[in-house]
Amino acid sequence: MNSPGVKIHHLDGIKILDLFAGPGGLDVAAHFLGFKSIGIEWDRNACETRYAAGLPTIHADVSVMRESRFAEIPSTVDVLAGGPPCQSFSVAGNGKGRRALETVKKFIHRLVDGEDEARIDEDLRALDDPRTALVLEPLRWLLKAIDTEGRDPYKVIVLEQVPAALPLWEVYAKLLRGGEGRLKGVKYEAECWQLKTEQFGVPQTRTRAVLVARRPGHGAIAPLKATHFPFDLHRGKRNVAQAEMFPAEPATPGGKQRWLSMAEALESASSLENSPVDVSRLRRNGRMEFFVVSNYGSGGDPKNRGQRLSSEPAFTVTGKVSRNKVYKSMAEYEADTSERFTIHESGVLQTFPHNFPWSGNDQAQQVGNAVPPRLGMHVLSWALRGSPPSDDELVAAATWPNTPRTTTAELRDIGCGDQSQCPPGSHKVTRSRRKPAP
Structure with a gap:
């Protein structure tokens, strides 16, 4: 075990809590914007990538952390961010989350209205796909912060999901603006949109539903300004690649560029x-x-x-x-x-740095599950600073700084410790069979 001083060093000055952190798409974005973050991630493989990258991480279930380990989150955290697992809402998934949208909306209202959470948890277990309930976790973390003595409500909330979840973010936004029930008068400016990743310099077509909320006093939240043209593929008119249809550089200062x-x-x-x-x-x-x-x-x-x-x-x-x-x-x-x-x-292609230290198993799944860091930079910068990331920040984001092995070991100790609080079974080691004696 490392000394308490080492742990304090790594957790000092953390501003952003990233729920369902994956390998670190939002955390990479935060790093290049100059903000320190900590992630909660249940997948051991994604945690290994995060440790190798030097990203503070707790290997745990988001719900368990909220229920019994909330005090472990540094008190300096004032930004709540995250992308709940999207499989039940994605068009590539089983669709059970999409079919349960109206039911989930009712759960959102029940939480804010102050209904007994044990009863809500019991009803959530009846959902066809239990992952659907995870979309409620950001709201439950906010309510926990409001209810916990010595904690302040998060100043900023940034959430992302597949487009099918946009109706849920709209309900979130409406309730956050109202500040009623268990929100106890805590109100936010809140907006949500669908964003196309290629319009922010990501070299892939991917649409995400994004919610940004922040406490009053910083003005209304304006829509993010796209930096690139959208990609619109007309399959019947493909003799000329779209790469030749738009200029590679903006026609005027501040103008949009062709997609990458x-x-x-x-x-x-x-x-x-x-x-x-x-x-x-x-x-x-x-x-x-x-x-x-x-x-x-x-x-x-x-x-x-x-x-x-x-x-x-x-x-x-x-x-x-x-x-x-x-x-x-x-x-x-x-x-x-x-x-x-x-x-x-x-x-x-996800806009991770070229030398990002992918580690553990299931690396393709890690890559696919992540938020594109470049999109994350635009969303976080807009939410926290009211402006897009600078050109220098975007250029710097191409290369990840080297992480000493000692730092990786120290972060693993913080995240997993003696492994007793990690998700059950996540550290199982498959032992090879001994060869029979001759």
């Missing part, structure tokens, strides 16, 4: 010093020319597999990104001799 393509993002990452991204295998005749065939949503039918050119943004990067096939020519396609994106390349 896969080729541009990967080329840029590969050119950085000591980059693990090597795109030489993706070149054809000296140029980055390839196309990606996805089986996402195809149901196994090759006829339904979408394609994207290297001069276009990537498909939404999911946990199945490693299944996408990359071809340099139709000849390769017909022969089915394909490449695959590496973990670091997939991370770059």
